[in-house]
Amino acid sequence: MSTPSYAKVFARCLASAIVAAALATGASAQISLTPPGMKQPPPPEKPKSAPKAKAPAPKAKAAPKPQAPKADEAAPKPSSPPAQKKDASSKAATPAPAADNPNVDAAYGAYQMGLYRTAFNLAMKRVQETSDPKSMTLLGELYSNALGIKRDDTKAAEWYKQAADRGDxxxxFALAMMKIAGRGGPANREEGARLLAASAKLGKAAAAYNLGLLYLEGQTFPQDLKRAAELFRQAADAGNPEAQYALATFYKEGRGVEKDLTEAARLMRAAAMVDNIDAEVEYAIALFNGTGTPKDIPTAVALLNRASRQNSPIAQNRLARILVDGIGVPVDKVNGFRWHLVAKTAGNGDPDLDAQFAQQPPEIQKKAEEAAKKWFGTK
Structure with a gap:
């Protein structure tokens, strides 16, 4: 499954794929729309209008193995700066605009506008004058991601440590992720875990989520699903979508918590509403099958369509089956086979749909192939 467009969001550092890797059983994805990478539940009752599936679909792609966070995802970002804003280069920094509110941090204001060299100069001045930990953190961010200055992981780690020692x-969190990834010095997962725990205790949701992943992973600590669930709950309650998705998976499978399909669906919905693609797909499946939530096929199809357009091969395959067979929606073979061809190109093949496609009239095949080419921009 393709990665959601969440570039440089720190809670993705260990990736929600770890959840799937720990819980997946490699079960086949059938017309009942089994969630990607999850254990096959007993087949739910199909919608009355749904024709009988001709053959089981292939196994869902295996979830990737747990991995260390990416190097460029370790630093906290206040928000993504507007794409059209550029810094004034190293020759002369553009002064940050004066704030009406004297409590507004001018350095972070410059950072948010993409004026990175200005942000660096203002933060450095503030550190020299007041030893401000927030400015130290900002300097770590700028060095870590080569924003307005040459990337230097060692200096980034040093600034993060100074700020962390002052309670930021x-x-x-940023230093923890660097320690786990081995950036700016030797990898030290134990120290990284200690820093995550300290950050989580101070209310950092992403730290609680990533600490939960370590308990789920079972390498830094012995695997403890109950403790992982507690940490996911802390982060989920603070609105972290990855934690909401992970905790929903726990409730669905009854791992670390009492099995509760209604709570699983509620959490999946919360994560789906902020564009967590994995959650969009699984919440769509829950709506399609009426699992933990009232059945709602139109909304399920809309979510699958949205996830498909965000390049989720799993969603594309499920949507293809629904459209080709007309399950709860009008039959649309051209679009159905279009999504089948797109998903197949991404590695999510489906022999049953291949067989059906081969039986279609030449004009249907041609239109579907042209639509797939248009999707890829080759026509």
């Missing part, structure tokens, strides 16, 4: 939870 953002710096604790």
């Amino acid at each position: 939870r953002e710096a604790m």
Whole structure:
């Protein structure tokens, strides 16, 4: 499954794929729309209008193995700066606009506008004058991601450590992820875990989520699903979508918590509403089958369509089956086979749909192939 467009969001550092890797059983994905990478539940009752599936679909793609966070995802970002804003280069920094509110941090204001060299100069001045930990964290961010200055992981780690020692939870989190990834020094997962715990205790949701992943992973600590669930709950309650998805998976499978399909669906919905693609797909499946939530095929199809357009091969395959067979929606073989061809190109093949496609009239095949080419921009 393709990665959601969440570039440089720190809670993705260990990736929600770890959840799937720990819980997946490699079960086949059938017309009942089994969630990607999850254990096959007993087949739910199909919608009355749904024709009988001709053959089971192939196994869902295996979830990737747990991995260390990416190097460029370790630093906290206040928000993504507008794409059209550029810094004034190293020759002369553009001064940050004066804030009406004297409590507004001018350095972070410059950072948010993409004026990275200005942000660097303002943060450095503030550190020299007041030893401000927030400015130290910002300097770590700029060095870590080569924003307005040459990338230097060693200096980034040093600034993060100074801020962390002064109690800044953002710096604790960023330094933890660097320690786990082995950036700016030797990898030290134990120290990274200690920093995550300290940051989580201060209310950093992403730190609680990533600490939960370590308990789920079972390498830094012995695997403890109950503790992982507690940490996911802390982060989920603070609105972290990855934690909401992970906790929903726990409730669905009854791992670390009492099995509760209604709570699983509620959490999946919360994560789906903020564009967590994995959650969009699984919540669509829950709506399609009426699992833990009232059945709602139109909404399920809409979510699958949205996830398909965000390049989720799993969603594309499920949507293809629904459209080709007309399950709860009008039959649309051209679009159905279009999504089948797109998903197949991404590695999510489906022999049953291949067989059906081969039986279609030449004009249907041609239109579907042209639509797939148009999707890929080759026509």
